[in-house]
Amino acid sequence: MKLPSFCLLSSLLMGFLAIQLITVVASSGGGGGGGGGGVASATTAAPKKYNAMFTFGDSMEETGNICAASSNKTELDVLTCTHPPYGESYFGKPSCRWCDGRVVVDFIAQALGLPLLPPSKAKGKDFRRGVSMAITGGTAMNFSFYKSLGIQDQVWNHGSLDTQIQWFKELMPSICGTEQSCKGFLKKSLFMFGAYGGNDYNVQLLEVGLTPEQAMQHTPKIVTAIANGVKKLIALGAVHIVVPGIFPTGCLPIFLSLFGDAAGEADFDQAGCLRTYNRLTEYHNTLLRTQVGALQRKHYNSTRLMYADFSGLVYQIVQEPEKFGFSAPFEACCGAGGGKYNFDVTARCGMEGATMACEDPSARLSWDGIHPTEALSKVIAGALLRGPYCFPPILG
Ligand SMILES: *[C@@H]1O[C@H](CO)[C@@H](O)[C@H](O)[C@H]1NC(C)=O
Ligand SMILES: *[C@@H]1O[C@H](CO)[C@@H](O)[C@H](O)[C@H]1NC(C)=O
Numbered sequence: 001m002k003l004p005s006f007c008l009l010s011s012l013l014m015g016f017l018a019i020q021l022i023t024v025v026a027s028s029g030g031g032g033g034g035g036g037g038g039v040a041s042a043t044t045a046a047p048k049k050y051n052a053m054f055t056f057g058d059s060m061e062e063t064g065n066i067c068a069a070s071s072n073k074t075e076l077d078v079l080t081c082t083h084p085p086y087g088e089s090y091f092g093k094p095s096c097r098w099c100d101g102r103v104v105v106d107f108i109a110q111a112l113g114l115p116l117l118p119p120s121k122a123k124g125k126d127f128r129r130g131v132s133m134a135i136t137g138g139t140a141m142n143f144s145f146y147k148s149l150g151i152q153d154q155v156w157n158h159g160s161l162d163t164q165i166q167w168f169k170e171l172m173p174s175i176c177g178t179e180q181s182c183k184g185f186l187k188k189s190l191f192m193f194g195a196y197g198g199n200d201y202n203v204q205l206l207e208v209g210l211t212p213e214q215a216m217q218h219t220p221k222i223v224t225a226i227a228n229g230v231k232k233l234i235a236l237g238a239v240h241i242v243v244p245g246i247f248p249t250g251c252l253p254i255f256l257s258l259f260g261d262a263a264g265e266a267d268f269d270q271a272g273c274l275r276t277y278n279r280l281t282e283y284h285n286t287l288l289r290t291q292v293g294a295l296q297r298k299h300y301n302s303t304r305l306m307y308a309d310f311s312g313l314v315y316q317i318v319q320e321p322e323k324f325g326f327s328a329p330f331e332a333c334c335g336a337g338g339g340k341y342n343f344d345v346t347a348r349c350g351m352e353g354a355t356m357a358c359e360d361p362s363a364r365l366s367w368d369g370i371h372p373t374e375a376l377s378k379v380i381a382g383a384l385l386r387g388p389y390c391f392p393p394i395l396g
């Protein structure tokens with residue numbers, strides 16, 4: 001059933017371009033739902049609880065690393081997020097985010113009275129109040145693992161979890177000085193670790209061509225890689241660490257458009273999402289939450305781990321979008337795909353002929369078929385800051 005669209009996709013994926021988009025699906029998010037959303041409240045009533053914020057992840061948390069990594073105009077042009085209408089709702093122009101405006105970590109930074117996080121590859125920036133290591137294509141597993149599955153594409157080699165931790169370590173002296181003074185500094189900082197994992201499944205499902213059941217066999221390894229990353233942060237002195245699960249893959253326009261046409265009625269749940277893909281998401285998130293819980297017990301007196309349930313929140317919104325101010329939950333706002341999902345790999349948001357967004361991005365969940373809108377990011381951030389869907393909430 002998946003063959004026709006997969007063949008099309010995989011041939012496109014050979015190119016650097018298409019891959020970028022796909023990459024995006026995976027990771028995290030989180031804008032500031034209720035509170036802190038407004039700039040005014042962010043500057044006036046912001047709790048000064050954290051001295052800085054450090055972010056890791058993939059295109060969901062991207063705040064400019066993928067663009068800062070290259071000065072080659074041709075290469076930058078290929079990144080659709082560098083074209084309008086990306087950025088139109090907040091920045092007024094593309095900001096190297098895969099969104100119409102702010103992403104989840106932006107809303108959280110503002111709610112905490114911190115600046116929007118500069119990308120770690122930016123030159124000449126002050127990182128002492130925070131920096132983002134997240135980069136488009138980021139994965140939990142090393143590239144060598146995907147090479148062993150037959151993947152060559154370097155888009156999955158932009159910066160894995162271990163590489164991003166290495167980038168952070170290299171910046172530490174400029175942020176907080178010696179190892180000892182860093183321990184004192186970092187224990188007052190907020191760490192957003194991922195979500196990692198989304199791209200690990202995108203590679204497997206969209207490029208290698210595995211079924212969700214086959215991809216599940218790699219889930220324990222992927223989750224262990226994330227947990228090992230958390231351990232490394234703890235060893236560096238991190239105390240407050242948010243560890244998000246992944247989005248409900250089976251509810252995303254990209255997966256619905258690629259695999260939904262050939263699916264039978266029984267393949268969809270009552271909300272309209274693809275069951276087997278969401279089962280994979282659930283499996284990953286359940287294992288991750290278990291490992292985060294075990295780490296929390298082990299470090300009960302010194303560390304505050306927060307598991308963020310992106311999937312639970314997004315799934316609830318998908319079932320009752322109106323309650324949250326949304327409509328058409330499976331229809332991408334930007335892109336020229338048309339149809340139920342408005343997603344087409346060859347006519348993605350920002351490509352020629354796909355430079356118009358929907359009339360009201362604030363009423364949509366999906367911006368480009370892969371990444372959330374600013375409006376959804378804000379709701380996610382609110383749920384992370386105040387709960388529910390973050391255990392315990394960041395401000396809790
Ligand atoms: C820019 O990148 C393109 C595509 O990767 C390459 O063909 C070209 O030689 C590069 N240009 C420069 C000035 O490095
Ligand atoms: C990635 O590779 C490094 C160096 O070979 C290794 O130490 C690390 O454990 C690997 N990480 C994962 C998640 O496989």
Ligand SMILES: *[C@@H]1O[C@H](CO)[C@@H](O)[C@H](O)[C@H]1NC(C)=O
Binds near residue numbers: 301302
């Ligand atoms: C936390 O508990 C461990 C083991 O019980 C102990 O070694 C460590 O000193 C404690 N740390 C703090 C900050 O109390």
